[in-house]
Amino acid sequence: MNGNRFGRLFQVTTYGESHGDAMGVTVSGCPAGLELDADDVQKELDRRKPGQSMITTSRGEPDAVVLNSGTQDGYTTGTPIGMVIENKDARSGKYEPYVTAPRPSHGDFTYSAKFGTRNWGGGGRSSARETVNWVAAGAIAGKILDEHDVQVKAHVNQIGDVEAPPVTFEEMLEHTEENDVRCAHPETADRMMKKIEQYQKEGDSIGGSIYFETRGVPRGLGAPRFDSFSARLGQAMMAIPATTGFEFGLGREAREWTGKDRNEDWTFSEEGDPVPVGNKHGGIQGGITTGQPVFGEVTWHAPTSIPKEQKTVDWETGEEKDIQVVGRHDPVLPPRAVPVVEAMLNLTVVDFMLLGGHINPDRMDGQVGQYDTDYHPRSPDNE
Amino acid sequence: MNGNRFGRLFQVTTYGESHGDAMGVTVSGCPAGLELDADDVQKELDRRKPGQSMITTSRGEPDAVVLNSGTQDGYTTGTPIGMVIENKDARSGKYEPYVTAPRPSHGDFTYSAKFGTRNWGGGGRSSARETVNWVAAGAIAGKILDEHDVQVKAHVNQIGDVEAPPVTFEEMLEHTEENDVRCAHPETADRMMKKIEQYQKEGDSIGGSIYFETRGVPRGLGAPRFDSFSARLGQAMMAIPATTGFEFGLGREAREWTGKDRNEDWTFSEEGDPVPVGNKHGGIQGGITTGQPVFGEVTWHAPTSIPKEQKTVDWETGEEKDIQVVGRHDPVLPPRAVPVVEAMLNLTVVDFMLLGGHINPDRMDGQVGQYDTDYHPRSPDNE
Amino acid sequence: MNGNRFGRLFQVTTYGESHGDAMGVTVSGCPAGLELDADDVQKELDRRKPGQSMITTSRGEPDAVVLNSGTQDGYTTGTPIGMVIENKDARSGKYEPYVTAPRPSHGDFTYSAKFGTRNWGGGGRSSARETVNWVAAGAIAGKILDEHDVQVKAHVNQIGDVEAPPVTFEEMLEHTEENDVRCAHPETADRMMKKIEQYQKEGDSIGGSIYFETRGVPRGLGAPRFDSFSARLGQAMMAIPATTGFEFGLGREAREWTGKDRNEDWTFSEEGDPVPVGNKHGGIQGGITTGQPVFGEVTWHAPTSIPKEQKTVDWETGEEKDIQVVGRHDPVLPPRAVPVVEAMLNLTVVDFMLLGGHINPDRMDGQVGQYDTDYHPRSPDNE
């Protein structure tokens, strides 16, 4: 099966199963001269890591990343960056009952129906553990965006029926990481937390959503018709496990707006450029970015692995049986998905910036075709 | 700019501007031996054609397709199918005021900002006219699906605040094409029609949405992680002009469901296969199809070209000015987008069936590597 | 069948059969602001056209190209350029005997074995007629290269055992187009011509080769390891019908050279840049261009369609039979392949220049993200 690659010029390739030996990701297409070491990546992985709080799985993974290639003396060299993250705390035994008796609404069945087999430990390749690779790759993309003054940020804006009021970008930057639920509105975060704990206690789980927003994304990104900015961002977000909806701008609500109310007049910016008077368009017009912030929402369904009693069938024995999923599972997905959404945003934006000539594909700065020695100080080991 | 290609194995490539000489689409990857002539494609184009009713643009395009290659004696030959649809009724003059003074919330500005120029007549490359190519390609994909007993159908389920109740697949087949608004619930269709006419009279426009559903899509389609069935379907739908949201299964609503309520137990089908007891999952689990119908919704914002008075700026003269868009425009998009949604579904499903080995890539039937003469009866001209 | 696309960022997609209604090619990824009209393309097509001389097929094709999209007022707009070239002089009747009785060493059999059918008229999709599309696309690429001071040129350096002595780039520019055989060494051209006429008279055909060379290709092009400049150029050249060998630099002969003799010392250029003292390396080191001219050779086998008596079998009747191919065929391929080689070189170089950031993907000049009006003067029709 293919499907393990993302990006046209900033190319990410991944492998790994939840209980396999290691997760791995190769980033090809990162320009040379980007300052990068394992800590830059680790910092992001730590945000996504399991076992951070009471509302995440208790699996104890250090998620320590190793960079096998692509850098020298702390700078990228333009060649592919291979990263490996070992799986340390896999306990497959608990998954054995599901080998031929799929968990309700999980990928257990579809993987087996496709391949005639599957890595069944911890959900194997279908596990959200895969997103550790995405966050690692996204961390590198994020470093590139930093150099181009582009920022992305996300927060959890709804859990079950608890919805946060709109927050500013600055509030997201300030508050998202302050609480376990990663909601930038502290008071709502408390209510979300209570809700989650309630479902957790009942052996149940709950859905939710994430709001994302960008700053500094240049105008002109996107390659409509099939690769419009919104189409590719939609693919990126819908690839995140357990998502059921993607919206940008007014999203689903746009169906109820008239043209007159939604349209935004043009005016001149201080620099004399045409700018729309508002941003109900969500930063994208005609499939191409306008230079205004891109924002939207992604919806997750509730985690399917729950301790409540459910029914399944065993296709080997032909028997119906009761099932209680007692592994270590998250009762809600968005809190740990915030860094994943940010990673996919990073990857999408960087890819389009490369495609549109906003980033030099060979090197972060300097002229194409000019060698220099700035990026390869001699290694101290050899001096 | 790239972005004019769709599909990994069933490869569609398009060109054309709204007021250019012709639209064109090349389909590469269609197996040999499919019965196909221009009428098969024309039939679908006629459904999408402008000027069908009072609620579509009055532009008078015959949208007559010509097949330049890829078939012989009424069957495909496995080689690329080149199609051309001439633009006959382009009147660019009305668009001249917008050359350097972009219409509010339209792609006028972003195309110029990206390229420093644009085909400004009728919106040029950013026009929904491009979807004539998609419908042409989708018609071929649909013919392949017919041979594999796969069906797709869509209808308009909401216009403004007028929402249709849930309808069955059979109701969609029966009623969708009966009314101008393409809503399968006749009574709602009437109410939608009135709503649209009201906005049209006011010189305004309105948003809406389409519900889609499939029958017979085999289980096992999808290539997670990045190319899960939902991710690629999301890209396909979000590429349709003016869409702002894509949902499948419970969609946005899933955020409010608990795991227990959304999860579906497994039972045995009559054939002894595991099947879920319901389809709240929307036909996709773990990014791979379960064999249940795939369904979802797509949202459109209101058309941006409206006769109501708005404000814009002219970047050449530096002046602010009033603008009234008086071309020929649709007051609402979903009615004409129904065949477009079906086309993108066809293309997505066929592509995944090819990727998963459900369709023989070289020929519709027979064994790979066996020549025969069934598909090339001698041409009468040569006898 | 796929395989109808070339290029990663400068994307060419083709269709068409020798005796179909039309050939077609879509170029996606051409920057905006390139001056371009049909004549620019026609000029190159005329060089490749059949019926130019006694040593080409007598098929009388005007090969008139129509541009359906992608330009406005004589400049490209950054959107895909769709081109169509109608087939006017197809006479399929002569090919009927081969429908189920393949011509020796031709693609007749393999196409039928792959697809169970084929467009049999004139060789259908397997015909060298397809290269009309390549030359059309290459003409656009060539225009881009002109703006970047890159030149490519080819000539026929061997026909049968008649080999031209080495010629300079300037001699190729001056003499290649002077004679029907397109050899830049006039005296050898005469000898080649006699040789070809002799084989033609005998009802036979003969192989040959083309030497190609570039000027101004910037250093730094190529994406090793799998997409090294030589690997992608090799693919491009081996895709040309009837080629059996690709060499660059010392080519096949390199096997007999020692490292000491082949290696080239580094010295400083007048500008103070490291330059090799020679160019036995053929302009490519480590899979990346050095800035020196890229040069090499491509070999063609003799055309397979010859009037001499041969034997074949009819898979429908099960009978052996004699065959004499009496259509209109070239007795030798390189003379008409010179513009094809140049086209594939153009396409390969432009694609790599886009990938390496040497060409702005959105527009030929100006800053990314700045709209302007220079490329869209109002059409006289509308004034």
Added chain:
Amino acid sequence: MNGNRFGRLFQVTTYGESHGDAMGVTVSGCPAGLELDADDVQKELDRRKPGQSMITTSRGEPDAVVLNSGTQDGYTTGTPIGMVIENKDARSGKYEPYVTAPRPSHGDFTYSAKFGTRNWGGGGRSSARETVNWVAAGAIAGKILDEHDVQVKAHVNQIGDVEAPPVTFEEMLEHTEENDVRCAHPETADRMMKKIEQYQKEGDSIGGSIYFETRGVPRGLGAPRFDSFSARLGQAMMAIPATTGFEFGLGREAREWTGKDRNEDWTFSEEGDPVPVGNKHGGIQGGITTGQPVFGEVTWHAPTSIPKEQKTVDWETGEEKDIQVVGRHDPVLPPRAVPVVEAMLNLTVVDFMLLGGHINPDRMDGQVGQYDTDYHPRSPDNE
């Protein structure tokens, strides 16, 4: 820089520098149910390993492969296979003089000119060490081919001016691995060996070539026009470091053959299929395989790293200087390239078999869409 991916459906992605921490390769698209463990891969790596004999570099690499994902209980699961091979014996110090003073005719300069930097130890990313990844991926492809009765084999047919007479496929199978030079003609192997030792003694190096051949490649493979079997095989072979020529069938020599002499009549096979009476066509007609063996030759230039005195310049200091490359280097490349050529052949054939429907993309056997339990015996650890 991209260029680290090979294959359309059997997708190989690589990373790693000669003196980096590790080499890595991800194989995506291998069907489920293939018996595979690390030993299958190791066996092939051992054939390519440095330090095997007096005529290879003395670098002591165990080249021990670790499989991080994609298999369970000894069978593939259809998910990506991540492999890592650590670099153990890197001694970068010797390369320090070349950081800003490039070795003659090596990739040192072009990498620095492209990226403004490079991994300079051991040639970094430009090193032939990368081919360890290709051999690892090719070993998996080879296992698939075994199951489909396809065989490939190569041997060294020329070193300098010492050329082997034609050998049979059986002789290649029997003799190639018997001698250090990997020539299937033992007597010629001895002469080659002496030649190499002579150049080695002189501090020089020498070029050479490899002949390859297949058995059992099905007819119908190839996707002309741009992805003809020969075009993609050409790319694969020209991607191998230090190659300067690719030929198949009569290769370069075809230029001197007439059509009559080269063409091959059709006759009936015992099974009643049309077969050509010979194989001067090299197993490919019209860009598609005929079912006859595919064969050809690849040429390598002499290794550029030689101890003989040469001249270079230092772009940092602006000084000219003498250079003697005293690392551990092969005096000739083809002997160790034999497994690399076989790997690239494996990868190319498997990719085309997947594209043409000859291999089920989801699983090695059984019906698409049928789950079973045969491939996932419970792990002993969990019993």
